[in-house]
Amino acid sequence: MIGDGIGIGIVGLGGMGNLHARSVRELGATVVAGADLVSERRDQFADQFGARTYETHEELVVDEAVDAVIVATPNRFHEPIAVSALEAGCDVLIEKPLAHTLESAERIAEAAAQANSICMVGFHNRHAASMAMFDEQHARGRFGDLTHVEANYVRRRGVPGPGSWFTSPELAGGGALLDIGVHALDLALYALDFPEVVEVSGITRTTLGTSEEYADPEGFGDNWETEAETYEVDDSVSAFIRCAGGQTISLEAAWATNREESMDFRVRGTQSGAQFTIGDTDLQILEAGTAGCDHYADVNLSGDSTMTGYSEQDERFLEAIATAGVPETNTVEEALTVQRVIDAIYRSSESNRTTQLAESPTERAVQLD
Known part of the structure; x- marks a missing residue:
């Protein structure tokens, strides 16, 4: 083995x-x-x-x-x-x-x-069946040029228990964005072959997790005591990312928000599109054609149910x-790019304006010279 x-x-x-x-x-x-x-x-x-x-x-x-x-x-x-x-x-x-x-x-x-x-x-x-099938179809040119990714990782109610390391800025560094939004963001950049990111606009919010009347019907966060615990991290984020080649990414991530939960991942291409649930084993390909008459052609691929990644x-x-x-995959360089985009989202939210990725240490050293 x-x-x-x-x-x-x-x-x-x-x-x-x-x-x-x-x-x-x-x-x-x-x-x-x-x-x-x-x-x-x-x-x-x-x-x-x-x-x-x-x-x-x-x-x-x-x-x-x-x-x-x-x-x-x-x-x-x-x-x-x-x-x-x-x-x-x-x-x-x-x-x-x-x-x-x-x-x-x-x-x-x-x-x-x-x-x-x-x-x-x-x-x-990246290694779930849905993404593996997408990768193969993309390699065959089925989608044409990829133009936009809609990446969602949204829970209706799913804040980890206050007092755990997840809600501590010192231990986690952030909230929903760094915990679950990072999955959707990485997958979007990966689908687009990690293009150069030129501009980021984002808003992070801390709204529901600090409420004394926070409803947790499924008991996701154990021992919920808002008054007794510290909660200083984001519980939702909305971001838009523009890349040098014209590709764009829209990101929605939340531990808690007043909408239906979603892990939908949608990719638009010039020839066809794709959609699936993050981490799932099925993939839907969306196409249109003119043979016989103008028509839509939706193809459903069902992958290995044990291949969760x-x-x-x-x-x-x-x-x-x-x-x-x-x-060849899951490299530190790719993860650092994801981290730089996350940092830019937080800085954009703090400044209430669009921002660029922070300079790398090498770039900063060159400028200082």
Whole structure:
């Protein structure tokens, strides 16, 4: 199997850490170590995977059995863990987003560029069946030139519990945009082959999550106590992104808003269009023709129902390690572009005007010279 002989260490033993551990084990890798500050999580992880456990990532990255590290912690801690792992010679997979701030993301990218190791970022929706089918049809030229993407990741009510790291600006760096909007944004840029972004306009809002009468019919956020908890992050965002080649992206993301939930992803092309639900396994292609008479031609493709993206993403990571090759997807460079657009959306909202992407450290250094 692709993961044979690869020792994996997981930092952050919550839901995502355990998901990755199960995934890489099914792909043949060995889960040799885990790290988490919470002793109960360490004990459960050790029992389930037969792995050594540590309280800190510093101990894990120097474990000689660890070949690769998967980072599944709150966003603020991505940088110190990833940098330590890269400096220790480990390959690294970082859960999305790359970091909690653009500056932190840039430091990770710099460390990855200097390391002789693989570094990838966890945008699993690229590998769901819906997107895999879109990629193949796009490669065949079916859509013509892609012109616009409508990307939605909207919950009607789905704010993570206040007091958790998700609603802490210090730990998360942002709210709905950095948590779920990042998935839709990455997928949109990926669909368009990461064109140069020239202008961003965005508005972030904090409206429903701070209400003392917040209704949570499905109990998404446990132990809701608005008065007792800090909530200083965005719970919705609307953004418009213009690219150098004329392509555009409209983004809607929300933890909570007074509209129906939606994870609709729609792509317009000059020959045909496509739409699907983010992370789903079906794809609809929208075309029109004149044969016989003017008509619409809608084609529905049904993909592998087990192909949700998580396993496929981890398989790409293990393949890159096994072949010592340069990753062809989920690269740090792509994740840094996503982070720069997110930063521009926040700055646009703060200034109430359109903005451009922040200069990279290299560009800033050139200007200073």
